[in-house]
Amino acid sequence: MFLAIDAGNSNIVFGFYDETKNKWIYEFRVETSRNLSVLQLEKTIHLFFLENNIKIDLITQVGISSVVPEVNPILQQFCMEYLGHTCYLIDGNSYKKLKVSTARPNEIGSDLMCNVAAAYEKFKDTAIIVDFGTALTFTAIGQDGKVLGVNIVPGLKTAIKSLFSNTSKLPEVELKLPKSALGRDTIHSIQSGILYGYTGLVKGMLETMQQEIGKPCHVIATGGLSSILTTLKDTFESVDRNLTMEGIRLITQGNTTLEMGSKD
Numbered sequence: 001m002f003l004a005i006d007a008g009n010s011n012i013v014f015g016f017y018d019e020t021k022n023k024w025i026y027e028f029r030v031e032t033s034r035n036l037s038v039l040q041l042e043k044t045i046h047l048f049f050l051e052n053n054i055k056i057d058l059i060t061q062v063g064i065s066s067v068v069p070e071v072n073p074i075l076q077q078f079c080m081e082y083l084g085h086t087c088y089l090i091d092g093n094s095y096k097k098l099k100v101s102t103a104r105p106n107e108i109g110s111d112l113m114c115n116v117a118a119a120y121e122k123f124k125d126t127a128i129i130v131d132f133g134t135a136l137t138f139t140a141i142g143q144d145g146k147v148l149g150v151n152i153v154p155g156l157k158t159a160i161k162s163l164f165s166n167t168s169k170l171p172e173v174e175l176k177l178p179k180s181a182l183g184r185d186t187i188h189s190i191q192s193g194i195l196y197g198y199t200g201l202v203k204g205m206l207e208t209m210q211q212e213i214g215k216p217c218h219v220i221a222t223g224g225l226s227s228i229l230t231t232l233k234d235t236f237e238s239v240d241r242n243l244t245m246e247g248i249r250l251i252t253q254g255n256t257t258l259e260m261g262s263k264d
């Protein structure tokens with residue numbers, strides 16, 4: 001069994017891939033805390049393993065993507081102590097040969113690079129990956145797998161939290177699409193503004209990007225919040241919640257069609 005650990009700014013996701021069944025069989029999330037301790041992580045995971053009858057010995061390999069460097073030592077120590085494994089931490093060296101037309105390839109988040117590897121494996125064609133996490137990101141890949149560009153905006157929850165923390169009177173509202181776009185009270189107004197507003201943002205961004213690329217692209221969504229905007233159901237060719245984990249697996253195992261660069 002392969003274990004992918006995807007450390008994002010809101011959640012650290014542990015994904016378990018069963019190689020005999022060729023599928024992701026479990027997903028486990030913990031909140032990303034910069035004060036996370038190894039002991040705390042071990043306790044939580046231990047319980048999850050017991051509940052799901054997962055045997056540690058079945059884990060043969062561990063790959064990590066992290067965009068939260070503060071938790072890296074904790075995750076590495078966890079792998080060594082609890083799983084008895086060294087882990088492969090994806091970084092700029094993992095994809096140093098990858099064709100990237102952005103100015104500073106090493107700056108790109110490893111989660112986005114994992115998305116690129118997995119989406120290119122799927123389409124082998126121009127594609128845009130929309131990742132609904134703490135940040136909402138758009139990553140464009142060319143026909144040959146070259147990364148054409150990345151756009152970053154505040155994610156849905158981040159936008160809601162930012163209104164709450166920057167105003168006196170706006171509450172933190174549930175991420176729920178209201179029936180009407182015309183807000184009738186404060187909660188409804190925020191929900192409409194964010195959810196219908198982001199619907200337009202995503203559609204507009206995709207249109208602008210495809211115009212610049214000069215052809216229609218495959219568009220795929222991922223991320224913990226990828227199913228909130230039901231208004232976008234016809235915009236995405238597919239929604240793949242495991243895309244980043246799939247990329248972690250492909251890069252760690254050196255199985256990408258893209259020339260990523262050596263992991264040694």
Ligand SMILES: Nc1ncnc2c1ncn2[C@@H]1O[C@H](COP(=O)(O)OP(=O)(O)O)[C@@H](O)[C@H]1O
Binds near residue numbers: 010
């Ligand atoms: N099954 C789910 N249902 C609803 N929301 C979810 C689910 N899984 C994750 N989320 C939400 O998705 C967000 C995290 O998305 P994620 O893509 O993991 O972000 P990040 O990579 O920035 O940590 C969190 O706000 C979490 O509450």
Ligand SMILES: CC(C)(COP(=O)(O)O)[C@@H](O)C(=O)NCCC(=O)O
Binds near residue numbers: 067111
């Ligand atoms: C854009 C991100 C913050 C997204 O992180 P997430 O929403 O998954 O927590 C992350 O990929 C990151 O820190 N990237 C570095 C900057 C870049 O990609 O150009």
Ligand SMILES: [K+]
Binds near residue numbers: 006008223
């Ligand atoms: K992510």
